[in-house]
Amino acid sequence: MKKIFRKEHASEKKEDEDEEFERSTRHCRCKHCPIIHRKKLTEIDIDRLEKKLKTVQYKIDEDVDQQLRELAEFVHIKTISDDVECLKETVKAIDLMANKLEKLNFKVEEFQINQRTTTCAEVPPQKVLFATYFSSPTKNTLLLYLFLDVFPTEEENSWFKNPFSLSDSDGILYGRGVTAGKGPAVCWLQTFRTWKNLYHDLPVNIKIICEAMHEVGSVGVHQIVESRTNFFDDVDYVIFSFNSWLNDERPVISCSLCGWASFGLEVRAGNKTLDSGIAGGLVYEPMTDLCHLMNSLVDDRHRVLVPGIDSMTRPIGQYEWQLLHQAEYGEYFYAYKEVLDVRRLKHEVTKIELLRNRWCKPSLTMHGVEGCYSGHGSQCALPLTVIGKFTIKLLPDQTVSHIHVYVQEYLNSKHAELKLLTDMHLMVIDGCDPYLWSMESKHMHGIRNAVSSVFRVEPKMSSLICPCLPMASFIRKTTKKTVIVIPFTNRADRRMQINESIPKSRFINNTKMYAGVLHELSLMPVRCKCDVIRDYCLRRGFGEILDHQMLPRQSAPPKKMKNLRRMTNIKTLTVLPQDYQDSNTKSNDAPTTKRRKSSFKKLLFRPTNILKSSK
CATH class of the missing domain: 3.40.630.10 (Zn peptidases)
Known part of the structure; x- marks a missing residue:
């Protein structure tokens, strides 16, 4: 028990007052906490x-x-x-x-x-x-x-x-x-x-x-x-x-x-990069298999083909359909094309479908490939390990873990259907639930x-x-x-x-x-x-500093008079004792001052003498 107490005591010393720390109870330690005892607003x-x-x-x-x-x-x-x-x-x-x-x-x-x-x-x-x-x-x-x-x-x-x-x-x-x-x-x-x-x-x-x-x-x-x-x-x-x-x-x-799930689709046939003039036609190229797998994620209209993704989203109710109808978007098609710097938009014929695909439906975006050559000019490299990166936008009721399972099962089935002889591995690079x-x-x-x-x-x-x-x-x-x-x-x-x-x-x-x-x-x-x-x-x-400055300042009574008020049977003292009055007329040298203070101090604790002298 002593060792445990010493460990806890040592850990308390390491804690800083301005840093986060954990408590055994969630209640405030202060008995007069201004937050818990905050007065309700009238x-x-x-x-x-x-x-x-x-x-x-x-x-x-x-x-x-x-x-x-x-x-x-x-x-x-x-x-x-x-x-x-x-x-x-x-x-x-x-x-x-x-x-x-x-x-x-x-x-x-x-x-x-x-x-x-x-x-x-x-x-x-x-x-x-x-x-x-x-x-x-x-x-x-x-x-x-x-x-x-x-x-x-x-x-x-x-x-x-x-x-x-x-x-x-x-x-x-x-x-x-x-x-x-x-x-x-x-x-x-x-x-x-x-x-x-x-x-x-x-x-x-x-x-x-x-x-x-x-x-x-x-x-x-x-x-x-x-x-x-x-x-x-x-x-x-x-x-x-x-x-x-x-x-x-x-x-x-x-x-x-919205949330997102960023994936990395790795296709591997070896551990190093070869020369296409030497190894071309001799090995299975991962880049070709990666293109097949990435292409299988969407159709020719760029609709997501992974089954089960749309079924996880919440259905659009009558209230949301009314909002889509009330939204003014038709006259801003050209302005939106100008911002995106594109010639055409998907579903630009109907406003409802365009806004529904933008706000209320998940989408898939392909970003690039890691491990292949992407510079200017041409190169004869043959990479044996490539990683294709893509992201799926998530809506409420979708989670990264569930989307990962659906995409993994779909790509496994496509990998077996295409009879690819390279290794495939799907990993989650980054994700955030809606x-x-x-x-x-x-x-x-x-x-x-x-x-x-x-x-x-x-x-x-x-x-x-x-x-x-x-x-x-x-x-x-x-x-x-x-x-x-x-x-x-x-x-x-x-x-x-x-x-x-x-x-x-x-x-x-x-x-x-x-x-x-x-x-x-x-x-x-x-x-x-x-x-x-x-x-x-x-x-x-x-706020506390400002309230403190605005409080009225109350002057405290002198210390000696405060002691006099605490005496019993004494309300006020209007006449001082005769010996104190006589001593006040003497010279103000150091010994006399000491004697005068000491005599008056004794009188403070003798209320009966003070009353007699006052009479």
Whole structure:
């Protein structure tokens, strides 16, 4: 028993107060936990908070010019992450965001990305921004994912004006990044600034992840997020601003995220690469067998031939069919072709089939082959081991494990049917299950109220219209936190297109909607996080410091008079003893001072003598 006690005692010393640790109980150790004993909000409190929200939204309308100047400052930075020459600008945008957050009392940390996109020494390494604003442990914590890089502008001559200079024409804002990336980031900054200027604090705790490599697949960001899992311990909600409106009049809020299953199909006939001039015609070539197997996954119309995949998805109900009919997509076919830079789209004859295949059906995409020659020119290499890579998009009720079984059984049957004499092996390279949450949860009702109160229309909510947001799915998979997807752009907004634009009124309304989101999520129940963060309820943030400064200062009574009040049968002392009065007239040398204090000290403990002398 002594040895066990010593081991436990030694392990407790190694624990840091700011790091994650495990408890034997999930209850808070603090007897007076401010989170568990939090007072419930009354109707008067809710009315007071709603008045604060209206004041903030009114102030946002007044500070439009300041917000547009800030947006122009970000748009002016040419943050094209796909262009090596613009990587310096992406670092500049991250530094600008860090400076603005520090002015709002955010604690900012920067992490360098290990994977370099170029070997040029003049290009600085890319960075990821982690920012934290801690107000109080009695408030919910929101995590915002922001990015500042933009899609390349290949045909700048087709723009009305310079794409990297914000322009306002007839109430419409033109500029690269106003509808995605820079636009939502500026709206969040203006929301924080307005709350701070009016009330010196935010209604919730905020955490931010900001990057500038989103358009190239967030290179290196995933590794940093996985290494910083303690950053997400106290997070309650993760918010993304990627969703779009259903049409020009009604926004839609998705309650699901797509998943994916990335496979590697390995075909092997040997362990080394041969020369085709020597070994050609003598060995079974894995590249030929791989083409046969990959081709068997889809038909000539690119429909997935693996049996059982479509049967695992949820059937489309009447509500979702109505949403597909209400969606405005027909007149944006040409704009969508322009974004994808293609001549034709599948199912472009009917709008319903196109949207159904985009939102409500799984799809298979082939990426490439590892182990074969893919450079310029020709080569006489004959690889004996090749790996074909493809990904299947998953929808709710599908899982990576089930899809793996179906694909494995199908390829085994095809391998035997084609009588291939090479070895085949299917492996899962990466995968993430789709995520589905309830439309009737409390926080989703709050998001609905925040959207409807600003745009004066009830948003549509759906769990089968699944947006494909790889970063959102990755953060959900890593942190297991609640994800919220907020609509930002409209169907008429030219997102990532030539002359990218958004109406100024909708841009300002999005800022007010963000303020409403902070307000609604501040009303949600708060959980104690002492089970994952030691003494979390005892931490002091800006909210506690502000409340302490606003408390009225009470002057304490002198110590000696306080002792006199504690005496029994004595209320006040108006006349001092005669010997103390006489001693007070003597010279103020050191011995006399000592004697005077000691005599008065004795009298303090003789209340009867004090009463007699006072008479």
